[in-house]
Amino acid sequence: MSEQINSTAGPLVNIRGLTKTYQEGDRQRVVFCELDASVEREEIIVLLGRSGSGKSTLLNLISGIDLPTAGSVTVDDVVLSALSETERTLFRRRNIGFVFQFFNLIHTLTVEENLLLPLELNGALDETGHAFARELLLAVSLADRAQSYPDRLSGGEQQRVAIARALVHKPLLLLADEPTGNLDRDTGQQTLKLLQRLTRDARATLIMASHSTEAAGLADRVFNIERDRLIRLPGLERRGA
Ligand SMILES: Nc1ncnc2c1ncn2[C@@H]1O[C@H](COP(=O)(O)OP(=O)(O)OP(=O)(O)O)[C@@H](O)[C@H]1O
């Protein structure tokens, strides 16, 4: 396992006074106002909230794809807004994995090539990386599809490739934006369980935006985004070990 994991003791993600507003003409749209939150290492967090409540915006701020209007996001003791755009991109590539609603696989690359891409971008495509990618393909039950192109796979299979790709560089943090939004209910359930299991195996931290209370049932903590606040919903959280 990578020495990055548990490199320091504090929370993995620290959100302080986070404010995000969008200017639309002469109107200001406030998505978040002075939000405080933290996420412990190896936690699984689910963000619920109606459409437009700010789930994707929050994930984009945590990944440093987007910057806050005020306040800060710290990931593994690095203040994202203190980094240049290039530094943020490198930080993201090294430390964060993403799973999206529409899978976002590259259709001109095979399953295996898609999987190896994060390692290649990090300049870390060595024999160990190849071996880990094969291990992950096996873990998502797609070892026999390594040479297939994504458009030959079902939605559920594509999402399993995307989950493996999100983990191949051993990120500290996994961000998933409605990962089952485009799957039928049973496939969605299986995909969520797989995502949970692989996150635990990797000792990674997962923050997942979802509309599904089934996703919430796998989480250590569940928050609803309501009128620019995070409200915890303990009743929906995972019970026991
Ligand atoms: N670039 C932008 N300019 C103006 N407003 C924006 C922009 N991006 C997002 N918003 C607004 O911010 C709010 C939060 O959007 P966001 O996409 O985070 O919601 P969401 O909770 O992910 O919704 P969904 O469940 O539909 O994916 C919405 O009101 C949206 O219209």
Ligand SMILES: [Mg+2]
């Ligand atoms: Mg969204």
